[in-house]
Amino acid sequence: MNREEIFDGLRQSPKVDVCVLGGGINGLSVFRELALQGVNVVLVEKHDFCSGASAALSRMVHGGLRYLENGEFSLVRESLVERDRLLRNAPHYVGPLPTTVPVFDFFSGIANGAVRFLGLSRRPSRRGAVVIKAGLAIYDFLTRKRALMPRHEFRGRRSTLGRWPALNPAIKSSATYYDAWVSQPERLGVELLEDALSAGAGVRAVNYAELRLTAPGRYAVRDTISGAEVSIEPTLIVNATGGWIDIANQGLFSEPARPAPLMGGTKGSHLIVDNDDLTRALDGHMIYYENEDGRICILFPYLGKVLVGSTDIRVDDPETVRCETEERDYILQSLAFVLPAIKIRTEEIVFQFSGVRPLPASKDSFTGRIPRDHYCTFVETADGGPPVLCMIGGKWTTFRSFGELAADQVLERLARARRISTSERPIGGGRDFPADREAWIARVAAASGLSSERVETLFKRYGTDAERIAAFTAAAPDTPLPHAGYSSREIQLLIRSEKVEHLDDLLLRRTTLAITGELSLDMADAVLALLAAEKRWSAARQAQERARFLTLLLERHGVDEDTLSARNEQRSALCETTARSG
Numbered sequence: 001m002n003r004e005e006i007f008d009g010l011r012q013s014p015k016v017d018v019c020v021l022g023g024g025i026n027g028l029s030v031f032r033e034l035a036l037q038g039v040n041v042v043l044v045e046k047h048d049f050c051s052g053a054s055a056a057l058s059r060m061v062h063g064g065l066r067y068l069e070n071g072e073f074s075l076v077r078e079s080l081v082e083r084d085r086l087l088r089n090a091p092h093y094v095g096p097l098p099t100t101v102p103v104f105d106f107f108s109g110i111a112n113g114a115v116r117f118l119g120l121s122r123r124p125s126r127r128g129a130v131v132i133k134a135g136l137a138i139y140d141f142l143t144r145k146r147a148l149m150p151r152h153e154f155r156g157r158r159s160t161l162g163r164w165p166a167l168n169p170a171i172k173s174s175a176t177y178y179d180a181w182v183s184q185p186e187r188l189g190v191e192l193l194e195d196a197l198s199a200g201a202g203v204r205a206v207n208y209a210e211l212r213l214t215a216p217g218r219y220a221v222r223d224t225i226s227g228a229e230v231s232i233e234p235t236l237i238v239n240a241t242g243g244w245i246d247i248a249n250q251g252l253f254s255e256p257a258r259p260a261p262l263m264g265g266t267k268g269s270h271l272i273v274d275n276d277d278l279t280r281a282l283d284g285h286m287i288y289y290e291n292e293d294g295r296i297c298i299l300f301p302y303l304g305k306v307l308v309g310s311t312d313i314r315v316d317d318p319e320t321v322r323c324e325t326e327e328r329d330y331i332l333q334s335l336a337f338v339l340p341a342i343k344i345r346t347e348e349i350v351f352q353f354s355g356v357r358p359l360p361a362s363k364d365s366f367t368g369r370i371p372r373d374h375y376c377t378f379v380e381t382a383d384g385g386p387p388v389l390c391m392i393g394g395k396w397t398t399f400r401s402f403g404e405l406a407a408d409q410v411l412e413r414l415a416r417a418r419r420i421s422t423s424e425r426p427i428g429g430g431r432d433f434p435a436d437r438e439a440w441i442a443r444v445a446a447a448s449g450l451s452s453e454r455v456e457t458l459f460k461r462y463g464t465d466a467e468r469i470a471a472f473t474a475a476a477p478d479t480p481l482p483h484a485g486y487s488s489r490e491i492q493l494l495i496r497s498e499k500v501e502h503l504d505d506l507l508l509r510r511t512t513l514a515i516t517g518e519l520s521l522d523m524a525d526a527v528l529a530l531l532a533a534e535k536r537w538s539a540a541r542q543a544q545e546r547a548r549f550l551t552l553l554l555e556r557h558g559v560d561e562d563t564l565s566a567r568n569e570q571r572s573a574l575c576e577t578t579a580r581s582g
């Protein structure tokens with residue numbers, strides 16, 4: 001169903017069971033849960049799907065080792081269960097992540113940990129080997145029955161420096177344990193969306209749209225691209241706008257009915273660094289370390305580069321957050337502390353990103369100590385409108401269980417029964433995931449006529465969805481694009497089937513072109529030409545889109561047009577070398 005059909009449908013029958021506001025991972029999750037139970041549900045996302053915090057996470061799918069020191073045991077247990085489900089249900093995007101913690105002390109943190117646990121202090125402090133050992137023992141205990149990954153182990157100083165010689169020589173030992181990471185969280189969000197939309201005609205989702213209060217208790221959905229507006233009469237609203245929850249509530253309730261603030265977000269930023277010495281220094285592990293001030297930072301190999309982060313700063317409005325110079329300096333300083341031998345040049349930062357953690361309102365002065373748990377609460381409107389279920393908090397890792405919790409509360413209100421559980425339901429390209437990957441690739445290559453190298457690339461990018469993409473790609477003449485890994489038919493399919501409305505949807509979220517620092521100006525222009533042809537955009541509209549994308553890339557991600565142009569030349573040089581050596 002395209003946008004026009006969605007708006008026409010609502011015009012003809014404005015009554016819907018549920019309207020979900022917010023298409024981040026939590027909004028998509030509750031939307032999918034409700035859709036699969038046969039509920040007539042409409043999702044309204046103000047920007048693009050997974051463009052807020054759900055594109056800004058550290059890309060860890062984890063229990064949250066450090067939440068143990070805040071006493072959040074049930075959150076850690078739930079997160080570990082969900083982590084393990086994601087390893088099974090989305091193996092194409094979620095994989096094991098060996099994680100090493102450098103230890104600088106033996107005993108420190110014990111007294112502080114006890115004091116904090118008793119609620120007497122919230123200040124962060126250094127964590128010694130004994131405290132880390134206790135945390136990892138709890139981790140192992142909580143996962144002992146499933147045991148999908150190895151248990152933790154400690155290494156002495158010499159053995160640690162033997163394996164990671166670039167680590168700060170002041171270390172005393174290290175601990176290695178296993179968590180998980182997600183390669184393409186934005187694409188996993190789109191797959192949840194597709195799963196929900198496959199449930200039936202009463203399930204609709206629109207990005208670049210807003211829900212507007214037109215009179216007390218009355219609403220309209222406005223298409224922010226065309227300006228069209230249509231009334232909607234939901235029985236219930238779910239506010240899943242994460243860091244925007246209080247701002248969204250201001251737009252949902254007339255003044256006297258507005259609830260008290262529910263959220264107190266903190267901003268976090270990350271850098272993507274292209275430095276071979278750094279990649280080598282990690283030896284395939286995430287380094288989960290404490291900076292000198294006691295803040296936890298991370299770095300791990302990410303799609304051929306290294307992801308480093310993050311900061312934790314209180315903010316009220318997530319709309320325009322970006323990585324500020326001081327944050328970048330802080331992250332680089334923390335890196336210099338843990339790996340003093342590695343020198344990072346500014347031009348090796350190929351991308352940066354920021355987002356706001358949707359944390360429950362808290363007066364805690366130390367941001368790292370704000371509870372990470374999630375909950376839902378109904379706010380009844382005093383002005384005759386539908387009740388609003390607010391989803392507060394929620395890590396990326398727990399999106400499924402949080403969506404399930406919210407959906408169950410909605411179903412209870414609607415007096416409807418749950419039909420399906422999503423706990424063991426594979427997601428998107430994780431369906432029918434092959435045990436024998438080589439055989440799968442050979443079969444799809446033979447069926448589609450594409451080379452096995454090409455099918456392998458598609459498989460890495462889309463999991464078993466690669467079969468559908470390979471068939472589409474092979475069904476008509478295809479042309480290579482300046483980025484040799486992509487072709488015009490592949491991009492066309494993304495445009496047609498994944499609700500792409502702007503160039504940035506494609507370059508920032510449906511593909512990993514920008515985040516990996518692989519995007520060149522020629523490639524951006526080639527993708528824009530394909531998008532313009534599909535959407536029948538005028539030359540003026542194309543120019544507008546190009547300017548919009550370049551501004552976003554510079555302001556939010558620290559990448560300028562000259563850098564993209566320079567990548568044109570690097571790519572041509574690479575192609576020439578490959579052609580000569582071939």
Ligand SMILES: Cc1cc2nc3c(=O)[nH]c(=O)nc-3n(C[C@H](O)[C@H](O)[C@H](O)COP(=O)(O)OP(=O)(O)OC[C@H]3O[C@@H](n4cnc5c(N)ncnc54)[C@H](O)[C@@H]3O)c2cc1C
Pocket residue numbers: 021022023024025026027028044045046047048049050051052053054055056057058059060061062209210211240241242243244247248251266267268269310354355356357358393394395396397398
């Ligand atoms: C720096 C950082 C690091 C993190 N690292 C991790 C990690 O490693 N692992 C982990 O599990 N979690 C991590 N998290 C947490 C995780 O990213 C978030 O908890 C999760 O993505 C929140 O999803 P959400 O859907 O609630 O919010 P968002 O993804 O922010 O979605 C909210 C959506 O609502 C939309 N919206 C806003 N207002 C309106 C409106 N009025 N109408 C319609 N739509 C609206 C926004 O455009 C947005 O798309 C991290 C978060 C941050 C910021």
